[in-house]
Amino acid sequence: MKMKWWLHLKTINKHKWTVMKHCFKVGLYKQGLLHDLSKYSWTEFSVGAKYFQGNRSPNDAEREAKGYTSAWLHHKGRNKHHLEYWIDYSKDKSEGLVGMKMPDNYIAEMFCDRVAACKIYNKDKYNQRQPLEYYMKGRAKYLLHPYSKEKLELLLNMLAENGEDYTFSYVRKWMKEWKKNKK
Numbered sequence: 001m002k003m004k005w006w007l008h009l010k011t012i013n014k015h016k017w018t019v020m021k022h023c024f025k026v027g028l029y030k031q032g033l034l035h036d037l038s039k040y041s042w043t044e045f046s047v048g049a050k051y052f053q054g055n056r057s058p059n060d061a062e063r064e065a066k067g068y069t070s071a072w073l074h075h076k077g078r079n080k081h082h083l084e085y086w087i088d089y090s091k092d093k094s095e096g097l098v099g100m101k102m103p104d105n106y107i108a109e110m111f112c113d114r115v116a117a118c119k120i121y122n123k124d125k126y127n128q129r130q131p132l133e134y135y136m137k138g139r140a141k142y143l144l145h146p147y148s149k150e151k152l153e154l155l156l157n158m159l160a161e162n163g164e165d166y167t168f169s170y171v172r173k174w175m176k177e178w179k180k181n182k183k
Contacts, residue, residue, distance in 0.1 A: 108174070
């Protein structure tokens with residue numbers, strides 16, 4: 001059997017490549033190129049290689065073994081396409097931690113990331129409903145701003161019902177409009 005570090009490297013390369021292709025389809029070229037570069041840092045890569053299994057995130061295995069995951073804590077703080085990056089204390093102190101509104105381009109990248117992760121971990125068994133199903137299993141636990149939640153769920157449902165071509169076309173138009181309004 002190949003060494004776990006090599007299999008982990010192949011997995012993150014395949015994931016990065018898949019997200020990049022998805023981001024390019026929706027017009028997010030810079031984000032596609034820069035997506036998940038922190039996974040190649042020693043902090044994340046060494047842990048990913050140690051806990052690599054091939055069918056799920058090594059972060060889950062590290063969390064089971066240690067009670068937390070150092071790689072995930074590092075990753076989520078450096079990658080704006082993760083909803084956890086956008087968690088902060090509310091202005092209303094009685095609310096505690098809440099999800100902040102994510103910029104549209106990071107919601108779109110988060111969508112591309114979720115689709116790619118389902119493809120990588122489910123391999124030949126992947127279908128267009130899996131990103132939505134995975135999201136729905138954990139939805140109650142997510143601290144997502146209502147706008148971010150609405151947009152992500154719209155895209156996941158659209159993918160489940162209409163497929164990739166339709167959904168990526170929709171996201172591309174959305175990103176063009178976002179870029180135009182951003183100027």
